[in-house]
Amino acid sequence: MEYKVEAHRIMSISLGKIYNSRVQRGGIKLHKNLLVSLVLRSARQVYLSDYYSGACLNAAQSEREGNEWDITDTEREKFPPSTTECDRVESSEEPQQNERPEKEREYRENDDEVKSDQADCTSTLQQEQNQNSSLDSVAKVSSETLQETIKEPKESPSDSALAECDSTPEANGESHQPPKTHVCSNRKRSAEETESGDSPKKKTKVASSNAKEGEEAEEMDTSNVSNLITIFGSSFSGLLSKDDVKPESEAEDSGQLCCDQMLKNLNPWSTAIVAF
Amino acid sequence: KNEISPFGVDFEILVSLVYIKALLCSVAADIISTVEFNSTGELLATGDKGGRVVVFQREQESKNQPHRRGEYNVYSTFQSHEPEFDYLKSLEIEEKINKIRWLPQQNAAYFLLSTNDKTVKLWKISERDKRPEGYNLKDEDGRIRDPTTITTLRVPVLQPMDLMVEATPRRVFSNAHTYHINSISVNSDYETFMSTDDLRINLWNLEITNRSFNIVDIKPANMEELTEVITAAEFHPHQCNTFVYSSSKGSIRLCDMRASALCDNHSKFFEEPEDPSNRSFFSEIISSISDVKFSHSGRYLMTRDYLTVKVWDLNMESKPLETYQVHDYLRSKLCSLYENDCIFDKFECVWNGSDSVIMTGSYNNFFRMFDRNTKRDVTLEASRENSKPRAILKPRKVCVGGKRRKDEISVDSLDFSKKIIHTAWHPSENIIAVAATNNLYIFQDKVN
Numbered sequence: 001m002e003y004k005v006e007a008h009r010i011m012s013i014s015l016g017k018i019y020n021s022r023v024q025r026g027g028i029k030l031h032k033n034l035l036v037s038l039v040l041r042s043a044r045q046v047y048l049s050d051y052y053s054g055a056c057l058n059a060a061q062s063e064r065e066g067n068e069w070d071i072t073d074t075e076r077e078k079f080p081p082s083t084t085e086c087d088r089v090e091s092s093e094e095p096q097q098n099e100r101p102e103k104e105r106e107y108r109e110n111d112d113e114v115k116s117d118q119a120d121c122t123s124t125l126q127q128e129q130n131q132n133s134s135l136d137s138v139a140k141v142s143s144e145t146l147q148e149t150i151k152e153p154k155e156s157p158s159d160s161a162l163a164e165c166d167s168t169p170e171a172n173g174e175s176h177q178p179p180k181t182h183v184c185s186n187r188k189r190s191a192e193e194t195e196s197g198d199s200p201k202k203k204t205k206v207a208s209s210n211a212k213e214g215e216e217a218e219e220m221d222t223s224n225v226s227n228l229i230t231i232f233g234s235s236f237s238g239l240l241s242k243d244d245v246k247p248e249s250e251a252e253d254s255g256q257l258c259c260d261q262m263l264k265n266l267n268p269w270s271t272a273i274v275a276f
Numbered sequence: 277k278n279e280i281s282p283f284g285v286d287f288e289i290l291v292s293l294v295y296i297k298a299l300l301c302s303v304a305a306d307i308i309s310t311v312e313f314n315s316t317g318e319l320l321a322t323g324d325k326g327g328r329v330v331v332f333q334r335e336q337e338s339k340n341q342p343h344r345r346g347e348y349n350v351y352s353t354f355q356s357h358e359p360e361f362d363y364l365k366s367l368e369i370e371e372k373i374n375k376i377r378w379l380p381q382q383n384a385a386y387f388l389l390s391t392n393d394k395t396v397k398l399w400k401i402s403e404r405d406k407r408p409e410g411y412n413l414k415d416e417d418g419r420i421r422d423p424t425t426i427t428t429l430r431v432p433v434l435q436p437m438d439l440m441v442e443a444t445p446r447r448v449f450s451n452a453h454t455y456h457i458n459s460i461s462v463n464s465d466y467e468t469f470m471s472t473d474d475l476r477i478n479l480w481n482l483e484i485t486n487r488s489f490n491i492v493d494i495k496p497a498n499m500e501e502l503t504e505v506i507t508a509a510e511f512h513p514h515q516c517n518t519f520v521y522s523s524s525k526g527s528i529r530l531c532d533m534r535a536s537a538l539c540d541n542h543s544k545f546f547e548e549p550e551d552p553s554n555r556s557f558f559s560e561i562i563s564s565i566s567d568v569k570f571s572h573s574g575r576y577l578m579t580r581d582y583l584t585v586k587v588w589d590l591n592m593e594s595k596p597l598e599t600y601q602v603h604d605y606l607r608s609k610l611c612s613l614y615e616n617d618c619i620f621d622k623f624e625c626v627w628n629g630s631d632s633v634i635m636t637g638s639y640n641n642f643f644r645m646f647d648r649n650t651k652r653d654v655t656l657e658a659s660r661e662n663s664k665p666r667a668i669l670k671p672r673k674v675c676v677g678g679k680r681r682k683d684e685i686s687v688d689s690l691d692f693s694k695k696i697i698h699t700a701w702h703p704s705e706n707i708i709a710v711a712a713t714n715n716l717y718i719f720q721d722k723v724n
Contacts, residue, residue, distance in 0.1 A: 010557055013615055026370035030455055030474040031505045031524055032620055038560045
C-alpha cells in the first residue's frame with residue numbers, strides 16, 4: 001500500500017508542476033513537461049496497478065522483455081469472464097465505481113501494450129479513459145485523504161469482482177465500444193458528484209484541467225482547443241505505445257471517437273476549461 | 277609534480293571574481309547561465325539570466341612576475357538580449373542567455389554568437405583606441421555648427437584616445453524556432469552554424485539572417501505521440517558535414533549532412549540499454565542527456581545525464597567506453613529531487629585540452645574531475661568561504677553512509693540550491709572557469 005500512497009503523491013506533485021508551468025515566465029517548457037508527464041504515467045500505472053502487488057510491477061518491467069503474455073494469461077485464467085459482474089460494477093456505490101472501472105481499464109491497458117496486433121483502437125480509448133479516470137481518482141483520493149474516510153478496505157472485496165469483469169472486454173476487441181461508453185457515463189456521474197463535493201476536490205480537478213490546458217498549449221500549433229482532455233489523454237497513448245507504427249494511424253481516429261464521447265459526457269470538465 | 281597531467285598538480289585560485297554584484301542591480305538577473313572560453317583561451321564570456329554578456333580578457337603575462345600567470349579582467353559588458361513578448365501566443369520570451377559560442381578569430385575583432393530561447397545574435401567586439409577629430413560640420417561636443425560660420429575646411433584626423441571596447445550586434449537570426457533553443461554550434465567550416473530547439477535543428481549561414489535550413493525535425497505529425505525531445509547538439513570539431521544530437525531518452529544520434537538535406541535518419545545511434553534493476557519512477561528523467569560534447573580530437577563523445585558522465589567512442593554505438601558516477605548517492609533521493617525540481621537541472625560537461633580529463637558540476641558548489649587515464653577523480657568546491665586567493669583547493673568528500681569523517685559532508689547536509697551547472701576549460705592550459713549561481717570562479721594549476 002505504500003506504493004499507492006507514494007504513487008499518488010507523485011501524481012499530485014506532477015500535476016502541480018504541469019499546472020505551474022503554465023504561469024511560468026518564458027512559456028511552457030516542452031522538455032520538462034514531457035518528463036513530468038512520463039513520471040505521471042509511471043506513477044499512475046503503479047497507483048492503479050498496486051492491486052496486483054508485485055506481479056504488475058514485474059509486468060511493467062517485463063514489458064520490454066515481452067513476458068507479459070504469461071502473466072496476463074495466468075491472471076485471466078483466475079478470473080473467468082462474467083457480464084453480470086460488469087453490471088454490478090455500474091450499479092455499485094460511487095467511490096468504488098470510480099476505482100473499479102479504472103482498474104479494469106488499467107488491466108486491459110497492460111495487456112494491450114504487449115498485444116500490438118490487437119485492435120489498437122481499443123487500447124487508445126482505454127488509455128485515454130484511464131487518463132481521465134486517473135485524474136478523477138486524484139481528485140477523489142485527495143478528498144478521501146482530507147476526510148479520512150475508510151475507502152481502502154472497501155476496495156479489496158470489490159477488487160475480485162472487478163477482476164472478474166476484466167477479461168470480458170479483453171476478448172471482444174472492437175465490439176468493446178458500447179460497454180466503454182457506459183463506463184464513460186459512470187465517470188460522468190462520479191465526476192458530477194465529485195464536483196458537488198468540497199472545494200479541495202474541485203480545486204484539484206480544476207488544476208487538472210489547467211494541466212491539460214498547459215499540455216495542450218505547449219503543442220503550439222494545435223487547433224483543437226476544445227479537445228483538451230483527449231489530447232492530454234492520448235498523449236499518454238503515444239507515450240505508452242512502444243510499437244508506435246500501427247497505433248499511430250488508428251490513434252487519431254479512435255482519439256476523435258473518444259473525444260466526441262468524452263465531450264458529450266464530461267460537461268463539468270468543459271465548464272472548468274472554459275473558466276480558464 | 278607532473279605538469280603534463282593536471283593530476284599530481286594542485287589547483288590554485290587565480291582570481292575569485294565577485295561577478296554581478298559590482299555590475300548589476302537586480303538579484304534575479306544575476307545568475308550565470310553560460311560560460312565559454314574562446315578558441316585561444318584569451319577571452320572568457322559569460323551570459324546571465326538578465327540577458328547580459330560579460331567578456332573577460334586575460335592579461336598579458338608580466339615579465340616581472342613570470343610565475344604569475346595572466347589574470348582575467350573584465351573586457352566588455354553588453355546587453356545581448358532583452359525580454360520580449362510574443363503577442364500572437366501571449367508568451368513572454370525570456371532574455372536569459374542560454375548559450376554563447378565564439379567564432380574563430382579572423383581579424384582584430386572578436387565575434388561571438390549568443391542566444392536566448394528564440395533568437396541568436398552575432399556580436400562583434402572590437403577595440404577602439406583612436407577617434408576622429410576636426411570635423412567641419414560639428415564641433416568637438418557634437419553640436420552642429422552653423423554653416424554660415426564656417427570659413428575654412430579642414431581634414432579630420434585620427435587622434436589617440438583611451439581604449440574603448442565596444443560590442444555591436446552584426447546579425448540577428450530570428451523567427452526560426454517554435455520551441456526553446458537549447459544549443460548553438462559553430463561549424464568547422466566557419467561559414468555556418470546550427471541552432472537547436474526541442475524538436476528541430478536549423479542550419480544557418482553566418483552572413484544570411486533571413487533564411488535557415490531545417491536539417492533535423494523530430495516533431496511527430498500528431499503532437500500527441502511525442503515521446504522524446506532534442507536536448508543538445510554539436511558539430512564535429514573537424515568534419516564539417518557531421519554533427520550529433522542528444523535526446524531526452526538518453527540516446528545520441530550522429531548525422532551526416534551529405535546523406536540528405538533532412539537528416540532525420542541518423543548515421544549512427546548511440547544508446548546504452550537501461551539497467552532494469554535501477555528502474556524507478558524517475559528512470560526516464562535521469563537518463564535524459566543534458567549535455568553532449570565532442571572531444572577535441574573528434575574521436576570521442578561525452579554525454580551528461582543526471583547522475584553520470586559517459587564517454588563514447590564514435591566507432592562503438594552499443595555502449596559507452598567509460599561511465600563515471602558523478603553523485604550516485606543521489607539515486608536514493610530522486611523523489612525529493614523531483615519535488616524540488618533539482619532533478620531537472622541540466623548539468624554541463626567539458627573536456628580539457630588534451631581530452632585526458634573531464635569535468636562536470638554537482639550540488640553544494642561541488643564540481644568533479646575525472647582523469648581518464650589514471651581513473652582517479654576529485655571533488656572540489658567553489659566557495660569563497662573556503663577559498664582565499666592563491667590558496668590551494670582542498671579535495672572534498674561526500675559521506676554516503678556509516679561514520680562521517682571530520683572533513684566529510686553528509687548527503688543530507690548538501691545544499692541543493694548551490695549548484696554548478698556551467699563550467700569551462702581553457703582550450704590548452706589548465707585553467708577552468710566555474711559558475712556558481714551568480715559568482716564566477718577561475719582556477720588554474722599551480723606553477724612550481
